Amino acid sequence: DTEVTQTPKHLVMGMTNKKSLKCEQHMGHRAMYWYKQKAKKPPELMFVYSYEKLSINESVPSRFSPECPNSSLLNLHLHALQPEDSALYLCASSPRGGRGVGQSTDTQYFGPGTRLTVL
């Protein structure tokens, strides 16, 4: 299994709803990532989990809450979102979860994304 899967593919939610995005990989990767991508913009990093611990939070508002229940699974819990949060949410994973001296940067492998619309 060499892919990252994301569910759902599309999600429409109201500003008072609570929903979750799910990401799964079975490649034995030890780091997982959430990115947000707005139309015609590059992906922007939100969170990084390395060895199931949150290692990077790019000052993301608390209405986005990540969770890493195990090394294969990554969730993003959504609550009280705003219409401007509508975007493509991408999950990625990488083998090592950070590089040591002499190592190359981990290559990140992306899922297909969840297209989120907040009404």
Add this chain to the structure above:
Amino acid sequence: DQQVKQNSPSLSVQEGRISILNCDYTNSMFDYFLWYKKYPAEGPTFLISISSIKDKNEDGRFTVFLNKSAKHLSLHIVPSQPGDSAVYFCAASEGFGNEKLTFGTGTRLTIIP
């Protein structure tokens, strides 16, 4: 502040010819660079990478060149094929133990049959 820039939003190339996609960066701490390809409704797919200790890396039809003094890298695709039509992102990272990738704004490549 966009630390990684792709100044050409779009590029059209005849099938069989060479496609050259460019990327500039401003952060001198970046030391590893990657190119990703993205089709509509799919996530980015890793293509090729280069470390700052090299100036060229080749993989099949894809070659990445790095000019550290100019803070510039380019991706060459030769020969270009219709399946290469996609959006191409360059990305960069800095420092050991740093998992953060900074992406460029992307270039939409269209291969004309």
